[in-house]
């Protein structure tokens with residue numbers, strides 16, 4: 001018999017972004033380096049906003065403006081694959097070079113680091 005009360009107590013009510021990964025996201029802009037702890041379920045735009053890093057978003061992260069272009073220089077394998085929205089804003093060559101939309105890119109593996117230039 002299923003103990004629903006026990007199940008309910010075991011449900012973790014924290015949102016997905018409450019789970020920090022062990023790795024960090026590093027934002028590079030010229031000589032400036034900003035380090036942000038990496039959170040599961042929080043896109044790269046959200047990570048930038050934690051430290052008030054302006055990536056140029058004009059649509060609030062809805063994948064419309066295409067202004068939050070970033071280049072992932074380290075850790076491409078640690079983020080989600082480019083989605084349909086990104087393919088509408090970026091060329092195949094740009095995607096190969098690591099260009100992404102920050103609002104459409106989510107960390108999905110807790111490995112090493114993610115370095116971002118913008």
Ligand code: FES
Pocket residue numbers: 045056057058059060061062063064065066067068101102103104
């Ligand atoms: S914030 Fe507008 S497309 Fe990402």
